[in-house]
Amino acid sequence: MNIVVCVKQVPETAEADLKIAAGGKGIVEEGLALQINESDNYALEEALLITEEHDGDITIMTLGHESSEEVLRMSMAKGAGTAVRVADPAFDGGDAIATATALAAALKDVEYDLVLTGCMASDDGATQVGVALAELLDIPHATYVTEVEVGSGEVTVGRELEGGLIEKLTIKLPCVLGIQTGINEPRYASIMGIARASKREIELKSAGDMGLDASSVGAAGSGTVLEELTFPPVGEGADILEGTPSEASGKLADILKEKGFV
Amino acid sequence: MAVSLQEKYELLGCIQCGRCTAGCPVSMRTYLNVRRVVYDGMTGVGPTDAKGRPEAWNCTTCSNCTERCPKGVKPMELIIGLRSAAIEKGRIEPTIRDALESTFKHGNPWGRIRDKRTEWADELSVPVAAEGEAVPFLFYVGCTPAYDPRAQSIAKALVALFAAAGVEYSTLGTDESCCGNEIRRMGEDGLFEMLVEGNRELFGGHEVGTIVTASPHCMNTFKNEYGEPTPDVVHYSQLLASLLEAGKLTFKGKVEKKVTFHDACFLGKHNGIYDEPREVLEQIPGVTFEEMDRSRERALCCEGGGGRMWLEATEERGERLAETRVKDAVELGADYLVTACPFCLMTLEDAVKTSGNEGKIEIIDLAELAAMAL
Numbered sequence: 334m335n336i337v338v339c340v341k342q343v344p345e346t347a348e349a350d351l352k353i354a355a356g357g358k359g360i361v362e363e364g365l366a367l368q369i370n371e372s373d374n375y376a377l378e379e380a381l382l383i384t385e386e387h388d389g390d391i392t393i394m395t396l397g398h399e400s401s402e403e404v405l406r407m408s409m410a411k412g413a414g415t416a417v418r419v420a421d422p423a424f425d426g427g428d429a430i431a432t433a434t435a436l437a438a439a440l441k442d443v444e445y446d447l448v449l450t451g452c453m454a455s456d457d458g459a460t461q462v463g464v465a466l467a468e469l470l471d472i473p474h475a476t477y478v479t480e481v482e483v484g485s486g487e488v489t490v491g492r493e494l495e496g497g498l499i500e501k502l503t504i505k506l507p508c509v510l511g512i513q514t515g516i517n518e519p520r521y522a523s524i525m526g527i528a529r530a531s532k533r534e535i536e537l538k539s540a541g542d543m544g545l546d547a548s549s550v551g552a553a554g555s556g557t558v559l560e561e562l563t564f565p566p567v568g569e570g571a572d573i574l575e576g577t578p579s580e581a582s583g584k585l586a587d588i589l590k591e592k593g594f595v
Numbered sequence: 596m597a598v599s600l601q602e603k604y605e606l607l608g609c610i611q612c613g614r615c616t617a618g619c620p621v622s623m624r625t626y627l628n629v630r631r632v633v634y635d636g637m638t639g640v641g642p643t644d645a646k647g648r649p650e651a652w653n654c655t656t657c658s659n660c661t662e663r664c665p666k667g668v669k670p671m672e673l674i675i676g677l678r679s680a681a682i683e684k685g686r687i688e689p690t691i692r693d694a695l696e697s698t699f700k701h702g703n704p705w706g707r708i709r710d711k712r713t714e715w716a717d718e719l720s721v722p723v724a725a726e727g728e729a730v731p732f733l734f735y736v737g738c739t740p741a742y743d744p745r746a747q748s749i750a751k752a753l754v755a756l757f758a759a760a761g762v763e764y765s766t767l768g769t770d771e772s773c774c775g776n777e778i779r780r781m782g783e784d785g786l787f788e789m790l791v792e793g794n795r796e797l798f799g800g801h802e803v804g805t806i807v808t809a810s811p812h813c814m815n816t817f818k819n820e821y822g823e824p825t826p827d828v829v830h831y832s833q834l835l836a837s838l839l840e841a842g843k844l845t846f847k848g849k850v851e852k853k854v855t856f857h858d859a860c861f862l863g864k865h866n867g868i869y870d871e872p873r874e875v876l877e878q879i880p881g882v883t884f885e886e887m888d889r890s891r892e893r894a895l896c897c898e899g900g901g902g903r904m905w906l907e908a909t910e911e912r913g914e915r916l917a918e919t920r921v922k923d924a925v926e927l928g929a930d931y932l933v934t935a936c937p938f939c940l941m942t943l944e945d946a947v948k949t950s951g952n953e954g955k956i957e958i959i960d961l962a963e964l965a966a967m968a969l
Contacts, residue, residue: 345700348708364710366700411685520685521692524699524785578744 372451410526426552433465644680656901678782859936899938
C-alpha cells in the first residue's frame with residue numbers, strides 16, 4: 334500500500350493579532366509561526382498507521398515555498414520515505430483548482446494506491462484541493478473521513494456528515510481521501526529525527542519539469558479571484574469579562590446563575 | 596550497536612538496596628518503582644522506553660533517588676533516558692507532544708505565541724534590552740511567570756522589589772525563549788540542545804553578566820547544564836537575601852501572618868538553596884515563621900517538576916502530593932504556605948481547592964509576600 338500525502342504549510346493564527354497586508358489580499362505573515370495544516374497532520378498519521386499495518390511507502394508532497402520544506406522534513410522524521418516539493422514561482426497565487434492541477438501533474442510519476450489530504454486548510458478554508466485532485470486524476474474520493482479500513486483493492490471509510498451522522502462508503506483503490514481531524518492521535522517528530530531528515534533529499538518539481546504550461550497553474554490558471562480580504566464587522570452582544578482569572582470567573586459564575594443556566 | 600541502558604547509565608553499580616524507592620515521593624502515589632526500573636535496566640530485561648513503561652512518566656525528577664543512592668547510580672537520568680527513547684519513536688502523550696511542539700515553534704511550552712511573552716509587563720515599566728545592547732544584569736522571566744495568569748504576579752512582584760532596592764536590570768522581551776529545564780526532563784534531548792545553543796547565543800550577544808531567574812527550574816539548567824562559559828546565575832531568593840543583608844532592600848510594611856515554607860525541589864534538593872528564602876521570610880516584619888515537619892532536604896515534592904505540569908500521573912493510588920503538602924501546612928495552622936517556584940505555586944494552589952481547604956490557607960510566592968511588605 335503506497336500512499337501519497339499532500340500537505341500544506343500554514344501560519345498559526347489562533348492567538349495572533351492578525352493584520353491585513355498592503356494590497357488587501359493577504360495577511361501579514363511576518364512573526365507568525367508556520368506549521369503543518371492541522372488536518373494534514375492527521376492525514377500523515379493515518380498514512381503512517383496504514384503502512385505500519387499493511388506495509389508500503391509514503392510520499393509526502395507539498396506545493397509551497399522553501400519554508401514549507403520544514404513540514405516535509407518533519408514528515409520524513411515521522412516515517413515518510415520520499416518528499417516532493419512542487420516548487421515554481423508560476424504556482425504562486427493559485428486557487429484550489431490550480432493547486433490541484435499542479436499536484437495532479439506531480440503525481441503522474443508516482444506509484445500510489447491511496448492519496449490522503451487534510452479535509453480543509455486552515456488558511457483559506459477552501460476544502461477543495463482533494464476533491465479537485467481526484468477529479469483531475471479521474472479516481473474516486475471521499476471527504477471528511479473519520480475512519481479508514483483497508484480491504485483488498487478497496488477501502489471502507491466513514492464520512493462525517495451534518496448532525497453527527499457517519500456515512501459508510503466502500504471505495505475502489507486508488508482513491509483520494511480528505512482526512513478529518515480527530516481520526517487518530519498524531520505522533521511527535523523529535524528534533525533529532527528532523528535533523529537526520531534534513532540530510533535527506535527533497536525532490537523539487539517545477540512547472541516545466543512536469544510539462545505544465547505556466548498559464549494553467551498559479552494565479553493565471555485560477556478560475557477564482559480574491560478581490561479583497563476584510564475583517565468581519567464587530568458585532569454586538571458580547572461581553573468581555575475583565576479582571577484577574579478569579580475575578581473574571583466569578584463574574585461568569587454570576588451571569589450563569591442570573592440567566593438560570595446553573 | 597546501540598549502547599545498552601546498563602552501560603549508558605552505569606547500572607552495574609546498583610546493589611538493589613532500595614534507598615531510591617524508599618525516598619521516591621511518587622512511589623507513594625503511583626506504581627513507579629525506581630528500584631525495579633534500575634533492576635530491569637541492569638539485567639537487560641523489560642521495556643527500554645517509556646512507551647512500554649508508562650509509569651516512567653510519573654517521575655517528577657525531584658532527584659531524591661539520585662541523592663540517596665549510596666553507589667552513585669543516577670536512576671533519575673535512567674528514567675529521563677526511557678522518556679527520550681519514547682520521544683525518538685514519537686509515541687508520547689498528546690499533552691507532552693503539544694508542550695514540545697509549542698516550545699519548538701514559539702519558545703515556550705504553554706502553546707502561547709512569542710508576541711505575547713511580554714504581556715505581563717504591559718502596565719509596568721520594565722526595561723527591555725535593544726538588539727546587541729549589553730545586559731550586565733538580566734532578569735530572565737521564564738515561560739510560566741511570563742504567560743501564566745497566576746504566576747505572572749511573581750514577575751510583577753519581582754519588578755516592584757527590584758525598583759524598591761534600586762536594582763538596575765534589563766529583560767530580553769520577546770527574544771527570551773524557554774530555558775529547556777523541563778524539556779530535558781521530558782526527554783527531548785535534541786530540542787534541549789537547540790534551546791541551549793539559542794540561549795547561549797542570545798546571552799552572548801547581550802554580554803550578559805549575571806542572570807536572576809524567577810523560577811528555580813530555569814536557574815537549575817542555566818547553572819548546571821549549559822556548560823562553560825556561563826553567566827553567573829542566581830535565583831531571586833538569593834538576590835533578595837543579599838539585598839536585605841546589604842541594606843539595599845528594606846521592608847516598610849508589615850504582614851501579620853503565620854507562614855510556613857515549601858522547598859521547591861529545584862531550589863533545594865537540586866541546588867542546596869535552603870537558607871536564603873528563609874532569611875527573606877524572617878526579615879519580613881510581622882511574619883511568624885514555622886517549619887513543616889518535612890522541610891529542607893526532606894521536603895515533599897509537589898509533583899510539578901519533570902514535565903509533570905503537562906501530564907497527570909498515569910495511574911493514581913493515593914492523594915496528590917500537593918494535597919498532602921497543603922494538609923501539612925493547614926495542620927500547622929499557617930495562614931500562608933509560601934513557596935519560591937511558579938510550578939509549586941500552581942500545583943499547591945490547585946491542591947488547596949481539591950483538598951477542600953479554600954478559605955483556610957493561601958498559597959503565595961515568596962516574591963509576592965516580600966512585595967506586600969514594601
